[in-house]
Amino acid sequence: MLLIGVNRSPYTRRVAITLKAYDVAFEQRDLSGFANRAEVRTSNPLGRIPALVLGSGETLIDSSAIVDHLDETYGGDRPLTPATGAERRAVLRIAALMMGACDKGLQAAYTRNHTPPEKIHQPWIDDCNAQVMNALAALDAMVDPAAPYLLLGRLTQADITAFVAERLARGIGLDTDARTPRLRALTKKLLEEPPFRSTEP
Ligand SMILES: N[C@@H](CCC(=O)N[C@@H](CS)C(=O)NCC(=O)O)C(=O)O
Structure with a gap:
């Protein structure tokens, strides 16, 4: 593969x-x-x-x-995205929110990197970044600091997408330490696990 x-x-x-x-x-x-x-x-x-x-x-x-x-x-009987029902919907909702945040963060980055400086429209970049932060803030409010994972008491695709979206947000200069501290603490914890650590760029 x-x-x-x-x-x-x-x-x-x-x-x-x-x-x-x-x-x-x-x-x-x-x-x-x-x-x-x-x-x-x-x-x-x-x-x-x-x-x-x-x-x-x-x-x-x-x-x-x-x-x-x-x-x-x-995935056997414990796929990272549950196969059916309310648990599946909950994981897919977070995954959609986080993938959407990545899409918006990259739109901001692409505008900055692929547009001649005199044509950059800063309000558009600010709007994209605000959408990223709003999505991350919504997730931050769902994080239980005492729980190891976001949902179901186990690793799911919700954690994986949250991890990559938070990482991207920091990469484009958004201060997740200050603005989404519970999400940031979760991603630090996840980074200790081999699938996350071994894929560091
Ligand atoms: N919805 C796609 C998005 C993939 C995507 O946008 N990849 C970026 C890299 S982060 C890319 O290849 N961009 C080049 C381009 O859009 O031309 C997915 O989930 O795989």
């Missing part, structure tokens, strides 16, 4: 953490969606990371579709 993408991408790292949490052996090709666009396009015509090439040669794209496949294949 081959994971295509760099772990500084929150979407790629989400998949890498999920593979490690399921103890699945894989190789990784550290390609960036921008710097290695032509090579990435051989796996994903859209030119985005991550992609996961299965042993059969089939290639999966988009982190949500990839982790869905990993749940189905390796």
Whole structure:
């Protein structure tokens, strides 16, 4: 199995953490969606990371579709996203919130990095960053500091997506220590676990 993408991408790292949490052996090709666009396009015509090439040669794209496949294949009766019901909805809600926060954080970063300086519209960047912080603040309010994980008393895709979104927020200069301290404490705790630690970029 081959994971295509760099772990500084929150979407790629989400998949890498999920593979490690399921103890699945894989190789990784550290390609960036921008710097290695032509090579990435051989796996994903859209030119985005991550992609996961299965042993059969089939290639999966988009982190949500990839982790869905990993749940189905390796999750047994305790998949990282529960298969049905209220528990599934709760995990998917947090995952959607956190992936949306990543989308908005990257829109802000792309605007800054791919727009000529005189054309940068700072209010747009501020608005994206505010959406990121609002999503993280909503999650911060759900964190029980005494609990090891966000939901169900065990590691779920909610924790993994929260971890990568909080990491991205810090990467784009948002002060999660001050503004979402419970979420920050959770991600520090998660970083002590091998799937998180071993995927540090
Ligand atoms: N919804 C996708 C988003 C993937 C994505 O936006 N990846 C970024 C890297 S962080 C990328 O490849 N960007 C290059 C581009 O959009 O051209 C997922 O969950 O996998």
